[in-house]
Amino acid sequence: MIDRRSLLGCFALAPFAGTPALAASATPTIVTTTGMIADAARRLSGLPVQALMGPGMDPHGHRPTRTDILALSRADVILWHGLNLEAQFTEVLQDLARKTTVAAVAETLPRDRLMADPEYADRPDPHVWFDPRLWSDVVRAVDAALTGAGVDTADNAATYLEEIAQLDVYARQSLATVPERQRILVTAHDAFAYFGRAYGWRVEGIQGISTESEAGLARIEELVTLIVENEIPAVFVESSVSDRSIRALIEGAGARGHNVTIGAELFSDAMGPDGTYEGTYPGMIDHNITAIARALGGDAPERGMAGRLNAGT
Ligand SMILES: [Zn+2]
Structure with a gap:
């Protein structure tokens, strides 16, 4: 306020x-x-x-x-x-x-x-x-x-808001190319609930799960079942999550005959490096949407909505 x-x-x-x-x-x-x-x-x-x-x-x-x-x-x-x-x-x-x-x-x-x-x-x-x-x-x-x-913002808001509206259209279109039962985002951080609500995806977080506790093991097992049953090809992680939880997920799926890979790192609470496209709000969201759609069997251009993402995302 x-x-x-x-x-x-x-x-x-x-x-x-x-x-x-x-x-x-x-x-x-x-x-x-x-x-x-x-x-x-x-x-x-x-x-x-x-x-x-x-x-x-x-x-x-x-x-x-x-x-x-x-x-x-x-x-x-x-x-x-x-x-x-x-x-x-x-x-x-x-x-x-x-x-x-x-x-x-x-x-x-x-x-x-x-x-x-x-x-x-x-x-x-x-x-x-x-x-x-x-x-x-x-x-x-x-x-x-x-x-x-007293800061003059001219008509800049209209241009920026139009860019964000295009981002939303791009997200809707590219995420809709992911097979319906694979529209499940398994991430490390529980930051993506609004993404799930906006685009009708199921979002599951693994952060905070200790593989040493009973509850942790039960949660890993639950996620393994979800991944295997829906043939989810990729999960998304951040460096903050212990390798052990991720390994447990991948090994658990592997033991049940399903190969799951680690998708590109998503930007959650901070943007990419200063001075890059990923270091802007549109670039950050473009990166996430493109990475999610591509890793889960959808169809999105490798360099994203505006052709500005670094190759390989
Ligand atoms: Zn957060």
Whole structure:
């Protein structure tokens, strides 16, 4: 939410804006937590935007560092996700909201469009970026926050939203080419529920499963059965998941005569490397959709929707 008092605080500096020294600083400093929000802010404002959480960083567990605090305290506009994603930042950002524009852009989504966190039923699942239509509304909230803080976003939102709409069409078309009973996404991280809801896929996570516990073994066995019975050709992993769980899945399926491979690593809570197509929101989603469709027997171009993905994805 945009804190009204903070907007006033921001504009209180306006009388000094005419002086040459401060004219340069009329270019607002925009800082975001996640890369996905930074991508929207960059595209809408045309300005450089700093994301505190770079490629490969986990927003759930990241605690604000001294460098983060410094960047935040110098920012004119701070955009964060909310919905309990950057749980460790809440206090710091509430403090900063007293003196600058701080907007939790995903908090603007109506509650009835949110899914529940699988672990805490009373909390929303924050991973809304996996449904491009839902994310479009977050992009609109970014636009509103930027314009509210006096940043000119011209007509950039329309172009960016059109690109996201095309991404959704591409996702629908390519995922529909996967044989129906193989539309099951087995992933490491339980981040893909919104993807499942948007495209009508079943999503199963293996993260948090210890192969040492009875429950863990039972869960692995359950997933092996699902994979074998539906002849699922690939499961998707992230480096954070223990090899043992994955090996157990692959060996379990193998022992029952079904060969399952490991699909490309999916981008879950962070985008790809800075300066690459995968390091943008459209590129991140294009990569995931293309990798999922191709690994599960569907038909999608090797280099994705826009022919911009690195070969081999
Ligand atoms: Zn996550």
